């Protein structure tokens with residue numbers, strides 16, 4: 001499984017030369033640089049350490065959340081949820097340990113390890129950032145936000161029915177490296193994830209050592225729990241770079257629909273930029289899936305908007321909302337967000353020629369029921385207070401290939417969305 005140093009080095013050079021833009025990310029720059037000499041052979045030290053940490057995390061979480069099978073997991077997930085009421089402060093066990101107490105990881109070293117694991121796979125696809133700057137100047141570094149439904153491992157293997165995806169492409173040991181590679185390639189300052197069912201054993205231990213502070217909020221009745229050999233419930237996770245932002249407040253929100261509690265959740269956090277002292281709110285959600293549930297999604301969206309109205313003090317605090325809304329732009333929930341008094345715009349519309357159209361797809365898969373190509377994922381932002389400086393282009397149909405997603409090339413059925421934001425120096429008036 002290991003690559004020779006020469007092969008590893010040339011692979012790295014090829015991929016870097018292929019034009020991935022790497023904006024300065026202080027949190028990742030903070031790590032000590034790799035040796036200038038030829039890289040040493042990658043050993044799975046960091047990935048193995050994360051697995052070891054998973055044991056500790058699991059045994060630690062067992063006291064509140066058994067990671068065993070079936071019913072016990074269901075009850076433990078319920079126990080977690082019962083402790084967290086709507087818009088409550090998150091319980092202690094869902095907050096990452098202070099990363100200051102963990103040995104930092106050099107992101108280049110972790111990337112090398114991932115690439116060593118993936119050496120039999122095709123190289124990652126080239127995606128370019130599109131420059132969207134307008135005349136809003138900014139004296140501060142941009143805030144890079146990544147939105148991504150990473151595909152829960154239990155759902156991918158046990159529920160989703162991706163009939164054209166080889167089962168080997170879904171193996172967690174390699175798929176997790178593809179996910180980490182994507183995150184490390186774009187080095188977001190803030191990472192908003194859905195369908196996370198490997199928080200405690202993978203993302204929390206690794207990302208905290210890369211300088212991120214993480215929060216996880218599982219779905220109360222995660223469908224993952226229905227899958228044999230599951231790894232616990234899936235949910236939303238939010239990570240931010242600790243050396244760029246200070247956490248001002250955090251709310252785990254169990255969404256309601258027509259006053260009834262639902263199985264869908266959101267996390268909303270107010271952060272303060274350490275460079276500029278400006279505050280903003282970042283939220284992540286994953287709304288109810290499937291056709292026939294449009295009104296339910298719409299009600300969940302209204303509930304989320306109401307929560308965000310309160311948290312942003314009626315749009316006074318700039319807002320970014322990332323999510324898998326499970327809704328095309330024609331749906332009511334999309335219209336609620338587009339016309340909200342929070343004055344939101346959808347960032348990926350800016351990639352279209354007229355700035356008014358969403359991309360043709362953010363998810364593309366083949367199930368037993370046929371091909372599913374939809375635009376469901378969005379990054380909403382306060383248009384009076386924030387500007388999108390650039391956005392990562394989507395994969396082309398040719399890159400996605402005839403068997404669609406997920407695949408040996410790409411680990412999820414949803415594409416990641418990545419935007420660079422800056423504060424408007426003089427916020428435009430509301431509307």
Ligand SMILES: NC(=O)C1=CN([C@@H]2O[C@H](COP(=O)(O)OP(=O)(O)OC[C@H]3O[C@@H](n4cnc5c(N)ncnc54)[C@H](OP(=O)(O)O)[C@@H]3O)[C@@H](O)[C@H]2O)C=CC1
Pocket residue numbers: 074149155159160161195219221222223224225226263264287288289290324326367414
């Ligand atoms: N027996 C048990 O122990 C439990 C069972 N469940 C099951 O979970 C479900 C309810 O959970 P809920 O949160 O409302 O689920 P959702 O309807 O929101 O869907 C859950 C996941 O399924 C994916 N999905 C969407 N469409 C399809 C499809 N056509 N085929 C397969 N997967 C799809 C979604 O992914 P995406 O967003 O990417 O489209 C989503 O992440 C019920 O089906 C229930 O039976 C739940 C808990 C426990």
Ligand SMILES: [Mg+2]
Pocket residue numbers: 149151152155195
């Ligand atoms: Mg899914």
